[in-house]
Structure formats: structure tokens, C-alpha cells
Amino acid sequence: MHPPSLPLLILLLLASVSLPAAAQYRCRAPDGSLSFQQNPCPDGHGQQKLDMRVDQPAAAAASADYSRQLSELERQRKVREAIMAGRPMVSMTRAELDSAMGSPLRSSSGQVGPDSTDQLYYQRGGRGFYVSLRNGVVVAFDDVDPPPARAAQAGKPCPSAREIRDIEIDISKLANRDNKPLQLELNKRLLDARACR
DSSP: OOOHHHHHHHHHHHHHHGGSSSSEEEEETTTTEEEEEEOSSSSSTTTEOOOOOOOHHHHHHHHHHHHHHHHHHHHHHHHHHHHTTOOOOTTTTTTHHHHHOOOEEEEEEEEETEEEEEEEEEEEEEEEEEEEEETTTEEEEEEEEOOOSTTTTTOOOOOHHHHHHHHHHHOGGGGTOOOOHHHHHHHHHHHHHHOOO
């Protein structure tokens, strides 16, 4: 069953506001004809009291569902714009991100508690993009200058396996999990460290 449309919701709300003027009794005359009126039937025979109340919880649920649908449509519109512009956007799914950015140059995956995480790096139009996903949805991204050539090629030593493990531990620390800027920075360091080796 589809939720009521906006005009129907407006009509229901107007009906609930105008209850005192609505018919509250259905009266059947001896000849079988029906009439609807606000006052009880004159003889009381064939009278039926009508319940004119609007089911408020159902109307509120329909309104909330309509708002969710409207929000999702707005998100989809923004995602289409981001795909056309070739840029990432928070709330994109992995499939939407692939449509916008193509394949990443580097990626790493991990687990933070019950959540799976992915850190991806792209280069587009002379810019670099670090994108963090949690459970297949973009939660953060950073637009940066592309990194210089690999550290080892620039004469700097690559991080050791222990240094890489220390970065991974910092990422998974409970105190750092909800700090999105720190998580993004640590994931950048991890991607660069793994790419260097």
C-alpha cells in the first residue's frame, strides 16, 4: 500500500480541523432515506453515531514516511549532480561513488567494531581525493593536492611494518572511532604507508 499523497494529507488535516461542522449522525427515515446531520436523529430510530476522528498516529506515520521519501529523492538528485561533476559526496553508496570517480588508485579495507571500513584514494583533474566508507556508504572525503612521488623514490625510507601496525591500532582505538577528521588523517597515512612498501 502506497502512503497518501501530499494533497490527501492536507485534506485529512483540514478534515480533522473542521470536525465540529461535520455530520456526526446518520439517520434512516421510515421510508428508507438517509440523512447525515450534526444532532441526534429526532426519533432515535435508525440512528448511527459516526466516528469522524482522524487516526492521528497513522496520519503522523504517513507524514513521516512522506518526509523520508522526499529526503531520499533530494539525496538522489544531489548524487546525480555529483556523478555528473565527477566528485564524491557524503551518503553515496559504493556503486554511486564508482559511477562518479571510477576505480580508485589505492584502497584499503578494515573492520572497526561491527562496521566494515574502506579508505580509497582517487586522482581526478589534478586533485587527489581520500574517501572513507563505512558499511559501503561514504562518510567523509578530503580533496587534496595529489601526493608527491612515493616516499622511497624521494629518498625517504618507507614506514616499517611496525609503524604501519601502529597506524592501524590508532585507527581502531575506541577513543578515535568517532573522530572523523582524525580517522580520515590516519587512513591517509595508512594508504600512503602501504603504497610506499
